[in-house]
Amino acid sequence: MSLEPVRIALDAMGGDFAPENPVAGAIQALKIYPELFVYLVGDELKILNELRKHEVRELRHRFEIKHTTQVIEMGDGAVEGIRRKKDSSILRAVELVRDGLAQAIVSAGHTGAALASAQIRLRTLPGVARSAIATVMPTETNLFVLIDSGANPEVDPENLVEFAIMGTIFSREVLQYKNPRVGLMSNGTEDGKGNSLVKESFKLLSQAPINFHGNVEGHDLFCNPVEVVVCDGFTGNVILKTAESISDAIFSWLKREIKKTPFRMFGAWLARGAFRAIRRKTNYEEYGGSLLLGVNGVCVIAHGASTPKAIKNAIRVARESIAHQVNPMIVEKIKAYHDSQSLVL
């Protein structure tokens, strides 16, 4: 990986434990990645208070506080929030990218506000019609990218082709899968299954410059996974949240059942390595958050409850996307795709 400086704008006020965890995560990242520079965007006094808890003397020339006075709260509407709060940390962080001072934003704050800020202030990359959220989902055997996992409740088939291309590049460059297979989310694996969006998209995806695997259905997602799953943002949101909901439900239910007798508790303690192995591999902290792909800048949306480690990993994902030139590659591949399409016509 190159040692070109990588400049990140961190929304220091975003998340359930801000600015404590964002600041702590930034410091972890600065210690590991020598080429990193971080803008801590938010309330200066509060950030300084957090910085005091850490040993930062040697890092001092590698971060800078950008003071802002407002925070978009969970109760605020996304678009209305960024309209009313011009001096909010998320908007200011995005503006650092728009103005060329930073290459990436990382935020664990209001997801809708982060999305809207990036979409409005950064616009899409040349040739890209819609940006989409790419979320990394862990299975026992691989990691797959679910795109779009929530930005666009309604899309057209051309959008899905762009999502497939962007997801492929992310899977290859950041997750290091050589030739990621792309599955089209449907209600059955047979060709010809699906709603009208899926049926039309199937044809386009078959001709797109990707490793198209055909339709995938819910049964495949975790048991027989591909590397990229393409769908509209409504379906993607439902999948993402259902998956989180059911795995949370299973483990907390299991916990309550185990606590019912001392025997079970002792047994679970003996078997704790098995639980931990799964937990480690499915822990959101490791994946650092979702990427908004297709905007002109790198935008990482971390979990609201992000720990310092999760923030550090979100910064890592931003850094890798920059180092591996994910955005220039998206522009190139999508241009090549559209050029090939116009040749056909």
Add this chain to the structure above:
Amino acid sequence: MSLEPVRIALDAMGGDFAPENPVAGAIQALKIYPELFVYLVGDELKILNELRKHEVRELRHRFEIKHTTQVIEMGDGAVEGIRRKKDSSILRAVELVRDGLAQAIVSAGHTGAALASAQIRLRTLPGVARSAIATVMPTETNLFVLIDSGANPEVDPENLVEFAIMGTIFSREVLQYKNPRVGLMSNGTEDGKGNSLVKESFKLLSQAPINFHGNVEGHDLFCNPVEVVVCDGFTGNVILKTAESISDAIFSWLKREIKKTPFRMFGAWLARGAFRAIRRKTNYEEYGGSLLLGVNGVCVIAHGASTPKAIKNAIRVARESIAHQVNPMIVEKIKAYHDSQSLVL
């Protein structure tokens, strides 16, 4: 429950273990429910062979074999299968209902063929535009009905209102929830979230004669569940299969992790009661299968891998739907809804 005779047409050739498991399940059911009469529809010789394994002398006047010569196989297309195989067990079973000889079909065979047979031969109930699959999903605290879980990849808002009414009646009459709450599946709980279908349906559902809870999202499904979840069949299929996939994946992953050391295995053995408690409550065998609601007859679609117990429970669900007059109630409520709508216009 009344002791009016209940007549079931069982697709004895349907399922991965047919006719063995369907026949065994029918006999279990006949022994428990004295008012039950079962048509065993399928290859007479094979069915007789299975019957020989059981003590059936006392039941002899309570079942009858309807000989058929064809079976729709998993590889057959649904509609094409029923077009080519006029003497298939599923089609003949459905025709027993159409002709008034039985009130319900139970099949663990080709789902698409069962759906298509019922939709084509039975038609919808008066006033009902589309039939929909209602699947019972277990959570730690309740059972919810997911409707439509796969029959209609594309629907309009009026269809969703009918699904909501049918799901409510099923939840109340068969699952015994007094005043089931209906959630509209969306990508966020706030009013105004959703794709265009959801947004339009929200208004109609708010005025429908149901206990409308508003939007639900994936996070709620298993952690904060309502009793009826309404969605199009594409989304429902994705939810159903994703939920099955992820819970299968978690438990088989856990199993493999546990098998890695004898300590873990011993621990899991000590804690086995906890695993079993969950397994018991989430075991598909208990719920007996999905109902195709809205057709003129009761149609229960059981799991392809149905055990005798699962078949017995599928027959139980059919029996309860008949005894509790689910279909007459659907006709009445949907008529009342449409009448109230035309008053508004």
